[in-house]
Amino acid sequence: MRVEVASDAFTTGGFEDVVTLMRYFTEDRHDWVVDPRQLPAIECFFSEHTPSRASTYTRFARKASVSARAWTSSRRRERADTISVTADSLADHTADLGRSxxxxxxxxxxxxxxxxxxxxxxxxxxxxxxxxxxxxxxxxxxxxxxxxxxxxxxxxxxxxxxxxxxxxxxxxxxxxxxxxxxxxxxxxxxxxxxxxxxxxxxxxNYIPTKVLAAVKGRQSALTTRISLLKSLIPEQRAHIDIKNGFADKKTKQAVVPAAQAELFATLPPATVKGLREGFGEGLPQLxxxxxxxxxxxxxxxxxxxxxxxxxxxxxxxxxxxxx
Structure with missing residues (x-):
């Protein structure tokens, strides 16, 4: 997530949470958005509280401020949701950002x-x-x-x-x-x-037809089913039972469900029969x-x-x- 950390969060009381957030940012778990005007206060905080890491964190802050400017000027905002972390919300936001x-x-x-x-x-x-x-x-x-x-x-x-x-x-x-x-x-x-x-x-119903060619089974029968599936119009392809086909659960005969009678009314009986078995389970894994x-x-x-x-x-x- 894109995260802004307000200047008031950089206090002694929030030290541990701030350091935790820095770990999230440096490991690229979340994106840090830094207002360039914050840089002096951020540098001062890290110099005083984390001297051994101060140069690393301040360098990262400068980089984040440059990225923030580039983001603001860009018209592409696919991930435009930005979280604002304040001193009051620091502990709760840090906990949430650490969860999967x-x-x-x-x-x-x-x-x-x-x-x-x-x-x-x-x-x-x-x-x-x-x-x-x-x-x-x-x-x-x-x-x-x-x-x-x-x-x-x-x-x-x-x-x-x-x-x-x-x-x-x-x-x-x-x-x-x-x-x-x-x-x-x-x-x-x-x-x-x-x-x-x-x-x-x-x-x-979203799995590309070419993937179905990798389904295990007798190749000639599979090729025929794929050919029949390709003959469906897009609306039929979107709502057919890809796994089970047209097989009635009780009789195992090829039957178009009553709710789909109008949708599949144009299908020849041979096509309905040919698609009776469907393509089975495990298709997403395939x-x-x-x-x-x-x-x-x-x-x-x-x-x-x-x-x-x-x-x-x-x-x-x-x-x-x-x-």
Whole structure:
């Protein structure tokens, strides 16, 4: 996070917290924003209280002041949220900035793999590094019904800064359908917990088609299913059950759910039958492996629709802001 430390925080009483903040800044955990007018007071404080580190800290302060000026003059403000730390808030802010930021998801393993893979593809290296260093953690809630409770539990661990983001599956069977999570998401936002509801049905609906070619199984049958999937129009691709296909849970026959009858009305019966099995479990983890192998690019997501890239970039920016 971008952090301003007010001049009144540089006092003997706040010494230990100030030094802790300096560690966060020098290890690049958080970004220090310094007003050039603060430099004399900052240099005096460190010279008196940390003489052995004074030159290092004051040099870092000067560098931070230059970065602050460059930031102010720039029109690109992706991480524009800046925390102002005062003498009164110093202890609480320092405690909050030392905790891991939390992304609360429905499925810890699958959603973590998906979001880290997407972060790598879209160049959000800060997200990757933060997760690797445990500055960012993905919290498993066990499903959409439990997610609000878990998000509030994580938020309660912070004193002033609720560095928590939630991510719900859309669970939308058709385009323009209102997600069943809208109300609880609105309630979470009222409690200063930000988050996102996926526009498509599930994370699997965001996985590029080329990744599915790496699914294990008989190659000829897989090739046929992929070909049939490519024949779907974008709206159908966004809301089909990628994991389970059109298989009825009881009869195992190929059946289009009643709620999707109009959406898939144009599909030939042979296509419905051919997509009966879907592509199985573990697709987000497969995406992560393919991304790490260098087999996936931003253009592969764009092939699903330009709005996919826009949505995923916005979601990553939301996560980046709490790191």
């Amino acid at each position: 930021a939390k992304v609360v998801v429905e499925n810890g393993d699958a959603d973590r793999s998906f979001l880290l893979a997407v972060a790598r593809v879209f160049g959000r290296e800060r997200v990757i590094a933060a997760e690797r260093k445990s500055w960012l953690e993905f919290t498993h809630s066990g499903g959409g019904g439990e997610l609000p409770k878990r998000a509030r539990h994580e938020a309660a661990g912070f004193r002033l800064l609720r560095r928590v983001v939630f991510v719900f599956d859309g669970d939308r069977m058709t385009p323009n359908e209102r997600s069943k999570h809208e109300k609880v998401a609105a309630d979470l936002r009222k409690d200063a917990i930000e988050g996102h509801i996926l526009i498509r049905r599930e994370v699997e 995406l992560e492996r393919e991304v790490e192998a260098g087999n996936v690019k931003e253009s592969d997501f764009a092939a699903l629709g330009s709005e996919v890239c826009e949505e995923l970039k916005a979601l990553l920016a939301l996560i980046d802001r709490i790191i």
